[in-house]
Amino acid sequence: MVLHDTLFDNMTAAHVRTTVGPKVHGTWNLHELLPRDLDFFVMLSSLAGVMGHRGQGNYGAGNIFQDYFANYRRSQGLRAMTIDIGYLLSVGFVAEHDEYVDHVKAMGLKVMRNSDLHGLLSTAVEGSDAHPAQIMCGLPFNEHDDAWYWIQDGRFAALRNLAAGTSAGRSATISLREELSLCGRVDENSIDLITAAMVQRLAKLMMMPEADIDAARPLSAYGVDSLVAVEVRNWVAREVAVEVSVFDLMANIPMRQLAGDLARKSALLNQEA
Numbered sequence: 001m002v003l004h005d006t007l008f009d010n011m012t013a014a015h016v017r018t019t020v021g022p023k024v025h026g027t028w029n030l031h032e033l034l035p036r037d038l039d040f041f042v043m044l045s046s047l048a049g050v051m052g053h054r055g056q057g058n059y060g061a062g063n064i065f066q067d068y069f070a071n072y073r074r075s076q077g078l079r080a081m082t083i084d085i086g087y088l089l090s091v092g093f094v095a096e097h098d099e100y101v102d103h104v105k106a107m108g109l110k111v112m113r114n115s116d117l118h119g120l121l122s123t124a125v126e127g128s129d130a131h132p133a134q135i136m137c138g139l140p141f142n143e144h145d146d147a148w149y150w151i152q153d154g155r156f157a158a159l160r161n162l163a164a165g166t167s168a169g170r171s172a173t174i175s176l177r178e179e180l181s182l183c184g185r186v187d188e189n190s191i192d193l194i195t196a197a198m199v200q201r202l203a204k205l206m207m208m209p210e211a212d213i214d215a216a217r218p219l220s221a222y223g224v225d226s227l228v229a230v231e232v233r234n235w236v237a238r239e240v241a242v243e244v245s246v247f248d249l250m251a252n253i254p255m256r257q258l259a260g261d262l263a264r265k266s267a268l269l270n271q272e273a
């Protein structure tokens with residue numbers, strides 16, 4: 001496992017080689033050099049592959065390789081299983097790097113304990129081909145958060161359906177997009193709505209209380225980096241119907257003023273009124 005996080009736009013071949021290399025070559029070398037009649041061949045992969053963790057396109061690709069490699073080995077009549085881990089609390093890379101803990105929590109991943117991993121490993125070393133070649137663990141299924149960009153992907157439709165079942169009966173909430181459409185024009189009210197929703201979104205992304213965020217300050221004052229800014233940009237496109245650049249979001253202008261600029265460009269609001 002080697003990480004070299006960067007936005008896909010800025011990713012070089014070297015970023016990919018250093019991250020994908022150990023996963024691909026390490027796996028392939030073991031496959032080539034170990035005896036063919038192994039009782040088990042277990043790979044630890046990451047949900048970064050299936051979920052697409054922000055800034056980890058290179059690492060994700062290495063993990064997807066391992067996921068498919070388990071199927072490849074099985075197609076050759078060989079034993080194999082890959083376990084896609086979300087994150088482990090007390091051992092390993094995430095446990096040793098505090099800066100990643102908030103990151104994985106914000107994605108909604110469930111924490112795994114050593115005993116969970118030991119249980120999965122004992123299943124894997126049983127060597128039964130009755131188990132799937134790829135096991136994913138740590139995905140949530142009983143609650144949803146609109147900060148989870150990955151859940152909108154069609155591959156997670158089954159999880160969404162499960163959550164829809166468990167959340168039936170909760171009071172319906174109205175999205176910013178719907179509120180702006182009802183509002184219909186650029187005025188103090190629509191700008192207030194965008195400002196409040198932006199503060200709420202920022203609090204979730206940065207895992208801090210809303211009360212600690214002052215809309216008179218810029219987004220950058222709260223440690224928003226380019227990865228988080230991409231998330232804000234996507235949210236603005238979806239909820240306010242404006243294409244805005246990461247550069248504009250990172251500019252040193254108060255959030256309230258930014259909300260006004262967005263309102264004046266929103267396709268949801270009547271700009272003539």
Ligand SMILES: NC(=O)c1ccc[n+]([C@@H]2O[C@H](COP(=O)([O-])OP(=O)(O)OC[C@H]3O[C@@H](n4cnc5c(N)ncnc54)[C@H](OP(=O)(O)O)[C@@H]3O)[C@@H](O)[C@H]2O)c1
Pocket residue numbers: 001002022026044045046047084085086087088089091092093094095
């Ligand atoms: N920890 C988690 O929460 C988590 C989450 C998702 C997936 N995973 C997966 O679980 C596996 C183990 O992760 P971990 O948390 O135990 O990581 P770790 O503690 O950082 O261990 C990384 C391992 O990779 C080896 N390594 C580092 N650079 C290498 C290179 N260039 N070529 C070959 N090997 C290299 C290290 O060898 P040395 O000891 O010799 O340095 C070490 O054995 C990884 O495949 C990772 O994708 C872990």
